[in-house]
Amino acid sequence: MANGKPAEDKTFVRGLEGVVAAETNISWVDGIHGKLYYWGYDIHDIAEKVTFEEVIYLLWNGRFPNRTEWETLRRELASEMRLPSQVVDLLKLMPPNAHPMQVLQTAVAMLGVFDPDSGISGPEANLRKAKRLVAQVPTIIADLHRIRKGLPLISADPQLGISDNFLYMLRGAPPEEIEHTVMDLIMVLHTDHGLNASTFAGRVIASTLSDMHAALAGAIGALKGPLHGGANQKVMEMILQIGKVDMVQDYIAGMLDNRRKIMGFGHRVYRTEDPRARHLRKYSEMLCEMRGFRELYDISHKVETLVREQKGIYPNVDFYSATVQHAMGIPADFFTAVFAASRTAGWVAHIMEQYADNRLIRPTSKYTAELGIPFTPMDKRS
Ligand SMILES: CC(C)(COP(=O)(O)OP(=O)(O)OC[C@H]1O[C@@H](n2cnc3c(N)ncnc32)[C@H](O)[C@@H]1OP(=O)(O)O)[C@@H](O)C(=O)NCCC(=O)NCCS
CATH class of the missing domain: 1.10.230.10 (Cytochrome P450-Terp, domain 2)
Known part of the structure; x- marks a missing residue:
């Protein structure tokens, strides 16, 4: 005992640097060689060659889809982009100077209330929620932008993929060829990145067996900070x-x-x-x-x-x-939300991976204050 505190044989690692806190198949950052792998694939080998939907499929299934699987996922996602009218009303209620990431976090938490699988937590229900979230987050961003500009909202085009639909709903015109390429590249490059702060936050929340929308709202809160996605x-x-x-x-x-x-x-x-x-x-x-x-x-x-x-x-x-x-004509205060739209696919992959082999994430801390201080009732305190 020192200063009334038990001696603990534990090492405190500031910022958890280098601490291994999860096992994952989804992505790996090789910081020494400057490499990023999505389920074994070097990002340099797939960037500019694959669509965002192919990467989503890879992260959720461990392999790239064949054409039929890709078309099915693309169609399913495009059909889920519509928001419940109550969430659109929420976007209209938000003060015009609220940061888009604050609005996004609130809207995602609200989507959890209106999700058809709310309260259901098996793997099939979670996959359905994952698809809806990946589809709905870009719509929240596009709708918020148009509401702020006083423009009418645009419904997703079922023929388009997520990236093209995002630009279409945001700006009201289908993207040019170069914009199509670049928007999809932005989505592909931001999809996942090891156990970064927001992914860790999402996995911690999922590890309590809280629901996917709650975990995602927490991850969005972590991404918002300027040391991370902000x-x-x-x-x-x-x-x-x-x-x-x-x-x-x-x-x-x-x-x-x-x-x-x-x-x-x-x-x-x-x-x-x-x-x-x-x-x-x-x-x-x-x-x-x-x-x-x-x-x-x-x-x-x-x-x-x-x-x-x-x-x-x-x-x-x-x-x-x-x-x-x-x-690409995206306002600067929406940049982090665009990052979140892509990362949603990675976050939900990690949340599903966490549920599949869960153990409550509950580290410990090194207590640094005194112990055993005598209690003084309020009327005797100076
Ligand atoms: C990302 C980041 C938080 C990583 O932080 P970290 O691993 O905790 O590293 P530290 O903040 O302790 O930085 C280590 C050293 O590099 C310096 N450094 C790190 N990032 C720096 C930056 N962006 N500009 C100037 N100096 C920087 C620090 O001042 C420190 O120098 P010192 O040892 O002389 O004091 C940090 O690099 C940063 O704040 N970057 C700017 C924000 C950003 O771009 N975030 C997006 C990350 S994808």
């Missing part, structure tokens, strides 16, 4: 604030001199470049050029060069996804 919005704000390539040097020097973090850089696991950044960098340059704001890409590239040189850290997924989404 970084992409901050990156765009930074690039627009810098404004000119000539201003990059002073801006970065000012940030680093003051030990401030540059959003979209660094990673808990990667010790080299985030493999997703390579694909997004390419399309950031292409789209910024096409849209007539090449300088936004040039600013980003100069920020990357200086931060690499001066801090030895690399861009993560959020850095170039910012300018890519901007070039």
Whole structure:
């Protein structure tokens, strides 16, 4: 005993860095070599070659679908994109300055109340819920955007996949060919990423045998923070604030001199470049050029060069996804919600994996205050 506390033979790992807290088949981040695998497939081998629906099928089944399976899933998802009218009413009730991630979290929790399988928790019911969530989250984002703009809502087109439907419902016109490619790539690249903070949050909630919508709402809350998915919005704000390539040097020097973090850089696991950044960098340059704001890409590239040189850290997924989404006409405060729309497929995969072999996730803590303090009744306290 020390200071009245029992000596505990336990190691405290700040931020759980390096702690193995789950077994999973779904994805693996090899931080040393800068590799990301979805169920064994290297992301570089499948990015730009597979659709979002193929990746969803892979994460949920451990193999890619054949054409019939792919068409069936695509059709099922497109048919589930409609929201209950009560959830649309909720979106209309939200204050116009509420952050889209706050609204998304609230709407997903509400979807749990109206889900036809609410209160049912077997594997078949959970798969049906998973499909509805993957289909409905993009609709929440698109509908919220149009409600804020005072525009009429657009129903999903059953012929389109999720990514095209998202852009169609958001902007009111089917995407151009390049947008079709890039939106699906964004969805594919963000689908899963090991035991990141939001996935862990979702698995912790699922491990209590709480329902899938509750676990997803918790995961969305974790993704919202600027140290996680919220970084992409901050990156765009930074690039627009810098404004000119000539201003990059002073801006970065000012940030680093003051030990401030540059959003979209660094990673808990990667010790080299985030493999997703390579694909997004390419399309950031292409789209910024096409849209007539090449300088936004040039600013980003100069920020990357200086931060690499001066801090030895690399861009993560959020850095170039910012300018890519901007070039697709997505408002910056919706960037993290788009990330969530993709990651929903990964989150539900992890939640189902957790249910399939569950043990309550309940770590312990290292108690650091005193023990055995004598109690003083209120009228005797100074
Ligand atoms: C992602 C992140 C939270 C990982 O954090 P972590 O593993 O806890 O690493 P730390 O925050 O302890 O950083 C380790 C060192 O790198 C520095 N560093 C990490 N990310 C940095 C960044 N984006 N800008 C400047 N310095 C950074 C830290 O200041 C620290 O330096 P020090 O040892 O001299 O104090 C962190 O890199 C970060 O905050 N990045 C910006 C937010 C972001 O882009 N998040 C999206 C992640 S996908």
